[in-house]
Amino acid sequence: MAVLMKILILLLTLAYGIYGNNYLFLMEKELNEIELESKIVAKIAQDLVGQNEVKVYLTHYNIEEQEAYKKFINITSHCVEADIIFLKKNKTLDSSCEGLNKIILTNSYQQFVEDDTIIGAFFWAKARPNIVFSKNRLKQNNITLPQSYNQFIEDL
């Protein structure tokens, strides 16, 4: 119940900046950076897939990071089973995971810009969380995000 409430608050916060005048990200003091990241990524994953139960495949994340993510989302160790693949900064996808037509996110803006297969990024910059999606890539993958994400969608 507490987790749902927090996610609801996160959703409301993400929805707050519909017209781009307020970019507010929920930062909970009791969570560290990786926990907060995993909460946000969980929300994004659910909205991308369009369902609450989502499986995420994390590439090149250490055990501590995976444990933090597990508190908020389902982690799978096989990319085949995953709904979302979350690439770590500048790491490439394993060959076994290529061509699976999965939704791919990254935590590197540069990687997001350069790699056409990556539809969005969540990354930390200057201690602030940043979210970005490619309009064209979302379209290509027939993904429609809620309106609250409009401020994060770029013409790329």
Add this chain to the structure above:
Amino acid sequence: MNIKFFFQQNLVLFWGFIIVLIVSIGILYLGTLKLEKKLKSELLAISTEDMIAISNNISKKIEEILKNQNIDNDMLDFVLDNSELQYSFENILTPIITKNIKFAYLIYKDSSGVFRYLVDGSYIDKMETKTKFDADSKEWFEIYNTKKPIIIKHNTIQALSMTYLVPVIYNDNVIFVLAVDLSIDKFKDIEDVWDIVQYGVLAVIIVILIFLCALIFQIFRFYKMHKAVYIDKLTGAYNRNYLHDFEQVVNLNQYILAVLDIDYFKKINDIYGHDAGDIILKNVTQYLQQNLRDDEDILIRYGGEEFCLFVKKDRNHNKASLNVLDRIFNNLQTNKFEIMPNKLIQVTVSIGVNLEPGNSESFKDAFAIADKLLYEAKNGGRNKIVLNADKTD
């Protein structure tokens, strides 16, 4: 003067002092709590003064560089295409990075209204030009209207305490925003300093309270000790020690001075034993105390079976005080005291009364007169009151 009243008066003053002290300590402590916000804010202002000045100077420097470009076209596009210029801006920003100044960078708004990095002077977490920047508060937008520096205090970003935004203005418009992020360490340092101050104040308060407790304890010990020193253990009346102190401060004009002696007391001791004698002393004392007026008359046992009475005059008349003595004397004659089960005896007293002790040069002289009159009463057959008849009502 009644010792009880003496101590009561001083106790009132004492407790008044204690209450004032405790209230003062309370105000002091609450004052520090109230001042906390203001003082921390002042400390922060002092510690960020230089950073703010430097940031303002950098902004002016960048404005100067832009002015010197002599560009008629869109300056923003010009800068975005000019890596050399970007590099020079970066070189201006990089030197201000310190342990407390975590990041320093220039942000611009693109044609779609999206914020992006122009240059980043930071050593760590360095962002590439045109990387998207998600503004985390309304101040990023406000600065484009106000064209004045703004401070953002962070409550939610854990690593940063505040961000100082300075507009870089070209042709009267905000073209870039210089952002300087201060590390949370600065706040923590200020918190640490404040904690030390608070602990210091608390320590002082605790020390004061400890001394206060020790003082209160000593006062009570003093009071108890004095009480023991002044009170006769057997009868509960004041004793010779009290008389010695009281005679220094008493205004003899306010009293008649009587010296009372229990008749044949030695005989009572011899016949019935010392225990019976003690009972008589206790009972007679009790009887006298009951018949004297509270807070006006004073009873002192100054010898074995001898008592000194200070009976307060009523507006310089002796009548009321004489009535007291008269009542004591007469009623005592009809009173019987039980010295052992089923054994009652009567006692009589002899009293010498100095009606004008104030006329004597000292208490000693006044007492001597009363004592002499007591002697006359004894010699005159006992069971008598003898007054000095110089002045009577």
